Amino acid sequence: MKVYPSPGLSVRDPATMNLLDENGLEVSDGDLHWDRMLRDKDVTLTPAAKAKPTTGGDKQ
Known part of the structure; x- marks a missing residue:
């Protein structure tokens, strides 16, 4: 299975101690x-x- 960090959280892989990326x-x-x-x-x-x-839109 593939896991992703929940929004707003930093989660470490306990095997490598690296943070999970997006x-x-x-x-x-x-x-x-x-x-x-x-x-x-x-x-x-x-x-x-x-x-x-987002696009630049109508900037006036």
Whole structure:
């Protein structure tokens, strides 16, 4: 399964001690650590929505 940090949170991979980035991390199904992180809503299975780019519009 692939996990992503929940919006507004910084989450470390306990194996590498690196922060999860927005691209997520592939982890083993049934891993107790990641199951707990999912249950506590520290991580999610869906990536964060990207902000839509804005156009310059009509600046006057």
